[in-house]
Amino acid sequence: ESERDELKSKLSEAQKAVTKATKAAEDAAKKAADTESAFNNTLRDQQLTESLTKAGVTNPVHLKAAKALLAAQVSVVDDNGSKVAKAGDKALGDFITEWAGGDEGKHFVAAPDTTGGGSHGGHRNTTPKGDMGGSREERAAAIASRFNIPQ
Numbered sequence: 001e002s003e004r005d006e007l008k009s010k011l012s013e014a015q016k017a018v019t020k021a022t023k024a025a026e027d028a029a030k031k032a033a034d035t036e037s038a039f040n041n042t043l044r045d046q047q048l049t050e051s052l053t054k055a056g057v058t059n060p061v062h063l064k065a066a067k068a069l070l071a072a073q074v075s076v077v078d079d080n081g082s083k084v085a086k087a088g089d090k091a092l093g094d095f096i097t098e099w100a101g102g103d104e105g106k107h108f109v110a111a112p113d114t115t116g117g118g119s120h121g122g123h124r125n126t127t128p129k130g131d132m133g134g135s136r137e138e139r140a141a142a143i144a145s146r147f148n149i150p151q
Contacts (some may be wrong), residue, residue, distance in 0.1 A: 026051055036070065040076040040083070040116040047085040051093050054099035066108045 048067050057063050064133050073095075087095035099105040143149070 042081055044071065044074050044085045047092055047129050048096075050110075052100075054093070055096045055105075057100065057105075058110045059108075062108045063109070066105070070096075131139040 042149050045067065048070060049063065052063055052066050052070075054094050057066050070087075074085050074092060075087075076085050085092045090098075096105075
């Protein structure tokens with residue numbers, strides 16, 4: 001009976017050790033999965049930002065909105081030992097280029113700087129006409145001609 005009790009005690013300790021080891025293994029697997037998920041999300045966001053910027057989405061507000069809109073369509077896959085972001089079966093860069101050129105994406109792409117109403121390019125030349133050097137009378141004449149003041 002003492003031998004049986006001793007074996008029961010050892011079995012109970014072994015079962016506790018197995019339970020503890022199983023719990024530790026489950027915790028480690030969960031932590032590894034969480035770390036992998038965080039890495040994939042960071043990689044997806046970084047590659048999405050890079051692709052959108054190359055496609056012309058440069059306004060920070062538009063970039064944030066486009067990332068929120070497209071993030072669900074992008075997944076990180078293992079490609080010959082390295083992780084890359086893809087949208088379905090397409091490379092992310094190709095997908096973003098098509099999206100930016102389409103009806104939905106064209107509103108996010110910044111217009112190129114050009115001249116014309118509302119543009120950021122083409123600055124007016126504000127140098128005064130005429131020679132501003134010389135005598136007082138010559139400077140007065142140059143100012144008068146600049147502002148169309150009769151003399």
